[in-house]
Amino acid sequence: MIDHIGIRVADFDRAKAFYDKAMAPLGASLLMMVPAEFTGGMKVGGYGRDRPVYWLSEGSAAGEPKHVAFTAATRAEVDAFHKAALEAGGRDNGAPGLRPHYHPDYYGAFVFDPDGNNIEAVCHRPE
Template sequence: MIDHIGIKVADFERAKAFYDKALAPLGARLLMMVPVEYTGGVKVGGYGRERPVYWLHEGEGESEPKHVAFTANSRAEVDAFHEAALAAGARDNGAPGLRPHYHPDYYGAFVFDPDGNNVEAVCHRPD
């Protein structure tokens, strides 16, 4: 149902460095930077696998941290996301594991990104 989403980040380069590392295990990467002549001079970049779906907008950080969950193709990808995110400077918000209170095969991991957003990788498949 959602086509794409964007969040504001206080320090674009710091956020970019974090997401470059954290999303790599999920097969996602920075796919596009919007030319600054179209953004009023701020940095705007989109991450995805085949097309940009997760956008970072340079500017004052969000007043309320957001929650974003990225789809993983396997539990191993969830584990790798969590490890890469922590290595990139994230704070842990929930180690990889089953969350059966959502459904029996819900396997997720949670971290706080540099702006305090709750970022998750989740696999819904039995492994």
């Protein structure tokens, strides 16, 4: 249903360093930087696995922090995401584990990114 989503980040280079590490265990990476002539000089980049779906735009972080959940293929990917995100400077917001109050097979982990957004990796497969 959702094709892509974008958030503003206060410091693009800091956010990029964080997301480069946090996304790697999920098989995602920075796939595109929009040329500056199309953005008025603002840094804009898109992360994804096969196409950009999660966009970072340089500027003042707008409004309330966001919550975004990324699909993980396995519970081990959730664990690796959480570890990598913390090593990249994220703040823990929920260690990897089952969340049966959402669904019996819901295995997720939550981390605050450098701008205070609550990012999550989740696997819905039983293991």
